[in-house]
Amino acid sequence: MSSMDVRVVREKIEHINALPTIPKVLNKLLAVIENPRVSLNEISSFISGDPALTTKVLRMVNSPVYGFPGRISSVNQAVILLGLTVVKGLLLGVSVFDLMQKTMIGLWEHSIGTAIFSRIIALKTGHNEPDEVSVNGLLHDIGKVFLVLQFPDEYSRALSDSQEAGLIIHAAERNQFNTSHASVGSWMAKKWRFPTNLTDVIEYHHKPHLTKSTPVESSIVHVADILVRARGYGFPGDGLMPPVRPEAWELLGLTERDLVEIFKQAEDSLQITEDLTL
Numbered sequence: 001m002s003s004m005d006v007r008v009v010r011e012k013i014e015h016i017n018a019l020p021t022i023p024k025v026l027n028k029l030l031a032v033i034e035n036p037r038v039s040l041n042e043i044s045s046f047i048s049g050d051p052a053l054t055t056k057v058l059r060m061v062n063s064p065v066y067g068f069p070g071r072i073s074s075v076n077q078a079v080i081l082l083g084l085t086v087v088k089g090l091l092l093g094v095s096v097f098d099l100m101q102k103t104m105i106g107l108w109e110h111s112i113g114t115a116i117f118s119r120i121i122a123l124k125t126g127h128n129e130p131d132e133v134s135v136n137g138l139l140h141d142i143g144k145v146f147l148v149l150q151f152p153d154e155y156s157r158a159l160s161d162s163q164e165a166g167l168i169i170h171a172a173e174r175n176q177f178n179t180s181h182a183s184v185g186s187w188m189a190k191k192w193r194f195p196t197n198l199t200d201v202i203e204y205h206h207k208p209h210l211t212k213s214t215p216v217e218s219s220i221v222h223v224a225d226i227l228v229r230a231r232g233y234g235f236p237g238d239g240l241m242p243p244v245r246p247e248a249w250e251l252l253g254l255t256e257r258d259l260v261e262i263f264k265q266a267e268d269s270l271q272i273t274e275d276l277t278l
Contacts (some may be wrong), residue, residue, distance in 0.1 A: 004154070006178040012150045013184055014191055025050060026095045033088050034192050040079050043087055047075045056094040064269030065115045065134055082131055085195050089135030092192075096145050103148035106235025111138050113233040116269045117224035120262050125252050127216065136201040136221050143185030143202065144237060147173065162238045169237030170206055182206055209247035219248035227262065233270055 032038055032046050047053050054075055061078045062070050072078050079087050093111070100108040118137030122130035148155045154176045162172035170180040177184075186203035201218045204211040205225060208218035226244050229236060254262075 003174070003176055003178045004151075009151075009177050009179055009184070010187055013146050013187060016146055016150060016188070025053060026099075029091055029095050030192060033092065033194075036193055038084075040084060040087075043084065043091075044076050044079045047079070047091070053091075053094065056097070057090065060090055060094055064272050065112060065119065065138070066131055067119075085198070086131045086135050088194070089132075089139055089198060092142070093135070093138045096142060099145050099149065103145050104235065104237065107141060107144060107237070108234070110228060110234030110236045111141055112273055113228035113231065113266075113270060114138070114140055114221065114224045116273065117227050117262065117266050118220050120265050120269075121220045121224055121252065121254070124254070124258055124262060125216070125220070127220070132197070133217055133220055136198055136205075136217055137224050139185070139189075139198065140202055140205045140221050140225060141181060141185070141236060142188070143181030143183070144169075146184050146188060147177065147181055151177070159237060166240070167238070168240050168242055172238075180206075206242075207245070208251075209245050215251055219245075219251050222248050223252065223254070227259075227266070231263070231266070231270070 029046070032043065035042075047057055057075060057078060058072065060066070061068060061072045061082065066082070068081065072081065082090065093115075097108055100111065115134045115138035119130045119134040122133035127133055144155075147158075155173075158169070158172040158176045161167060161175060162169050165172070167175075170182065173180040182203050182205060186199050189199035189202050197214050197217060200211055200214040201221050204214065204218040205221045208215060208222045211218045223244055225236070226242060228234065229241050
């Protein structure tokens with residue numbers, strides 16, 4: 001089976017804005033996000049000007065994905081409490097939600113689950129920015145959406161290969177595209193001038209031992225991704241349970257007892273989040 005030239009893949013992916021399937025609000029949002037000098041006020045006004053987006057953002061902020069369940073009533077308040085980085089990531093998450101639902105059933109749930117587990121692990125390990133780590137978890141698989149949008153037939157083949165050969169999805173993607181959703185997501189995060197930490201975690205969530213700049217955050221999302229798979233919440237593209245990288249496990253210093261507590265906390269949050277279909 002011949003796989004595609006990675007340069008061709010990258011060129012098509014980076015022109016995703018031109019696709020007719022991209023919702024108008026997402027295109028507008030990207031213009032806002034890409035502006036390095038955008039202010040909290042401008043972001044607030046942008047969200048408030050779109051009632052559907054306002055509802056989605058407030059539902060997400062008041063969900064267990066963040067630390068303010070049921071306490072935030074205005075977009076302004078949300079933006080001030082969460083800060084620019086988290087709000088940008090959250091906006092991208094809720095804006096690609098519809099695309100996630102259309103492109104791969106269960107991918108949104110997998111992403112939400114990973115965000116929840118990431119936040120819990122971040123708190124458990126004493127990370128000082130648990131909400132940012134949660135956004136890393138929410139967006140870790142965003143590259144899958146872009147691959148499905150630009151290469152629907154090839155991605156369909158990758159999903160079939162994954163199922164038939166018992167391959168984890170990123171291995172099946174490599175066979176098709178000579179690259180994987182992790183690299184694809186990081187190309188777009190760079191193009192959209194996302195914070196370097198977020199870009200790095202997207203790229204290294206399957207190989208956290210190789211990152212120089214975000215070993216802790218990449219390890220948290222790596223472990224969260226696998227725990228969500230273990231819990232069977234959502235669908236990441238395959239039904240497999242890859243092993244946790246020993247380096248990531250050691251770096252986080254989690255114990256079996258911690259793991260039991262993490263699952264228990266996550267269970268409560270996942271139940272509340274069941275209806276977060278935006």
